[in-house]
Amino acid sequence: MPSFVAIDFETATASRDSGCAVGLAVVENRKITTTRSWLIRPPDNTYDPFNISIHGITPEDTRGEPSFDRVWPEVLQYVGERIVIAHNTSFDISVVRNSAAYSSLPVPEIRFACTYRMAKSTWPDRWSYRLDSLASDLDISLDHHDPKSDAEAAAAIALILCEQNQVDDIEELADKLGYRIGHLSGDEYHSFSNALTSGGASLAQLTPTNGEMDERHPLFGARIAFTGTLDTMTRQAAAQAAVNVGARASGSISKKTNYLVVGMTDFSRVGQDGMSRKLRGAVELATTGSELEIIDENEFLALLGGPG
Numbered sequence: 001m002p003s004f005v006a007i008d009f010e011t012a013t014a015s016r017d018s019g020c021a022v023g024l025a026v027v028e029n030r031k032i033t034t035t036r037s038w039l040i041r042p043p044d045n046t047y048d049p050f051n052i053s054i055h056g057i058t059p060e061d062t063r064g065e066p067s068f069d070r071v072w073p074e075v076l077q078y079v080g081e082r083i084v085i086a087h088n089t090s091f092d093i094s095v096v097r098n099s100a101a102y103s104s105l106p107v108p109e110i111r112f113a114c115t116y117r118m119a120k121s122t123w124p125d126r127w128s129y130r131l132d133s134l135a136s137d138l139d140i141s142l143d144h145h146d147p148k149s150d151a152e153a154a155a156a157i158a159l160i161l162c163e164q165n166q167v168d169d170i171e172e173l174a175d176k177l178g179y180r181i182g183h184l185s186g187d188e189y190h191s192f193s194n195a196l197t198s199g200g201a202s203l204a205q206l207t208p209t210n211g212e213m214d215e216r217h218p219l220f221g222a223r224i225a226f227t228g229t230l231d232t233m234t235r236q237a238a239a240q241a242a243v244n245v246g247a248r249a250s251g252s253i254s255k256k257t258n259y260l261v262v263g264m265t266d267f268s269r270v271g272q273d274g275m276s277r278k279l280r281g282a283v284e285l286a287t288t289g290s291e292l293e294i295i296d297e298n299e300f301l302a303l304l305g306g307p308g
Contacts, residue, residue: 008150012042016098023147025155037148069103089114109185171252203249220246228263
């Protein structure tokens with residue numbers, strides 16, 4: 001079920017290291033379960049009149065408030081390993097990056113997605129994708145530029161996008177719409193992008209390249225995902241081979257996933273337990289009653305071979 005954190009920053013000046021407030025909304029099991037907001041004292045407590053006119057926060061409001069390096073660790077306690085979403089993550093993640101750099105604060109791994117871009121892909125004929133216009137049309141309560149309210153509205157939009165696209169989580173939503181999840185960790189940064197996989201298509205968008213399929217095939221109708229590096233082929237090629245026998249490939253796992261194919265783990269991107277996020281999620285699903293089966297590359301190739 002969808003589990004993510006929506007965030008929203010307000011800034012004191014045009015500089016992206018000038019965060020003066022942040023709000024968040026935690027989503028669990030399709031419901032907003034927690035909301036919080038913090039005022040932040042920006043560098044030198046300096047404000048531009050234009051920014052004040054937008055959000056109404058003033059130097060007097062933040063003079064005695066903590067700086068970013070004290071607020072951000074509190075925010076991360078709510079994020080944990082959840083994916084982060086925002087309405088225009090290019091702005092909000094930029095505030096994180098620049099504020100962390102200003103404060104000499106290390107940045108742990110964050111995965112993120114953008115509701116603005118996914119809304120644009122879901123409803124291509126809308127006149128506006130601004131947070132306030134979407135909230136108005138979708139009957140979402142919003143006190144615009146209050147960071148907690150903005151975060152709640154972004155979370156509500158993300159849930160509607162999942163429902164509209166008939167997916168169970170943000171990663172599956174991004175994959176279905178042709179986006180790559182953004183990634184921030186230390187000095188490494190990859191934007192939330194529609195620069196797709198090396199084969200040029202999202203796994204969820206792959207279509208069969210052969211003729212009639214055999215409905216008796218063990219992978220026919222199965223939902224399948226991949227993690228790690230495969231020895232015999234790329235993930236794209238493996239996904240295409242699965243689709244060619246009637247499976248549905250995805251870049252993420254959910255309670256509907258039947259198989260997770262585990263390749264060689266990239267240890268530079270896994271936790272202390274040696275498992276990628278996707279594999280940890282699969283183990284959790286498998287141990288809570290899901291029909292998801294975790295298999296290795298050889299087992300996948302055996303299944304791919306067809307009916308015995």
